[in-house]
Amino acid sequence: GAVVSQHPSRVICKSGTSVKIECRSLDFQATTMFWYRQFPKQSLMLMATSNEGSKATYEQGVEKDKFLINHASLTLSTLTVTSAHPEDSSFYICSAERRTAYNSPLHFGNGTRLTVT
Amino acid sequence: GENVEQHPSTLSVQEGDSAVIKCTYSDSASNYFPWYKQELGKGPQLIIDIRSNVGEKKDQRIAVTLNKTAKHFSLHITETQPEDSAVYFCAASGPPTGYSTLTFGKGTMLLVSP
Numbered sequence: 524g525a526v527v528s529q530h531p532s533r534v535i536c537k538s539g540t541s542v543k544i545e546c547r548s549l550d551f552q553a554t555t556m557f558w559y560r561q562f563p564k565q566s567l568m569l570m571a572t573s574n575e576g577s578k579a580t581y582e583q584g585v586e587k588d589k590f591l592i593n594h595a596s597l598t599l600s601t602l603t604v605t606s607a608h609p610e611d612s613s614f615y616i617c618s619a620e621r622r623t624a625y626n627s628p629l630h631f632g633n634g635t636r637l638t639v640t
Numbered sequence: 641g642e643n644v645e646q647h648p649s650t651l652s653v654q655e656g657d658s659a660v661i662k663c664t665y666s667d668s669a670s671n672y673f674p675w676y677k678q679e680l681g682k683g684p685q686l687i688i689d690i691r692s693n694v695g696e697k698k699d700q701r702i703a704v705t706l707n708k709t710a711k712h713f714s715l716h717i718t719e720t721q722p723e724d725s726a727v728y729f730c731a732a733s734g735p736p737t738g739y740s741t742l743t744f745g746k747g748t749m750l751l752v753s754p
Contacts, residue, residue: 529683555740566729566744567684616683620740628674629740631683 526550527619529632536607537640544602544635546617552597553619557629558590561614573600607639642667644732646745654753659720661748663730664712670734673706673713674742678727688715692734720752 526549536542546556555574559567571592572580579592591603600619604611616634621627643666653659665673671692676684690697690704690713697704701720706713717724727749731742 527683557740557742564747566746568744569741572741618740628686628689629742630686631676633683634681636681 527617527630527632529617529635531635532633533636533638535638535640538608539606541603541605542607542637544604544615544617544637546600546602546619546632548598548619548621551619551621553600553621554597555620556594556600557618557620558592558600558602559616559618561616561634563614567616570602604637607637609639612637612639641737642670642732642734642743644730644743644745646730646748648748649746650749650751652751652753653720655720655722657720659715659717659724659750659752661715661728661730661750662712663714663732663745664710665732665743666711667732667734668708668711669736670732672733672739673704674731675702675704675715676729676731676744678729678747680726684729687728717750720750722752722754725750725752 528547530545558570560570561567569582570585573592573594575594575597581587594600614634618629618631646663674689677687678684688702688704690706701718703716727747729747730745733742
């Protein structure tokens, strides 16, 4: 089955530093990947849509200069949280859309727990 | 944009009982409705989905029903087991934002007691 891998699973960083999170589709090519943020006991909120070879599309209220997204290949998208602050502490989850299968279900990674101290 | 409401927010049942989670959506153009199970500290896992041309779909102990006229869909879990305990999210998508751009409900924490 389709597998989406995220790395790291947990990261702790100091305020002001930057953190990069990777999202990989392991057994399929993903034209589009999605980045979500989930605060404790809340739902998933879409942050941005990442398209291979083009600029990401950000949801309203999400700062594109703070959350840098790169989708350099059909199997890898990265999210970089720049100048992280404690309020950026959250659970970040990616999902990937299979390139060749029309209307195939979305598969999610296991998330990255970011804690900013 | 799409708005998905999910109820209840928490649901406690005894092992062997059935559990029903209900969602409503606002955009009549939505045509894809997946359900995800999320265990603590993990990403969501797709458990079942339904498209708008179907009224019901079943997979072993799990079933989903869709009423397009009323714009609501429900998840039914029969013969619940303790390992069914998790947070369940419904979602909806469709034009113009696209099939993969999901709007999630707020989630239901299901607790199955032995």
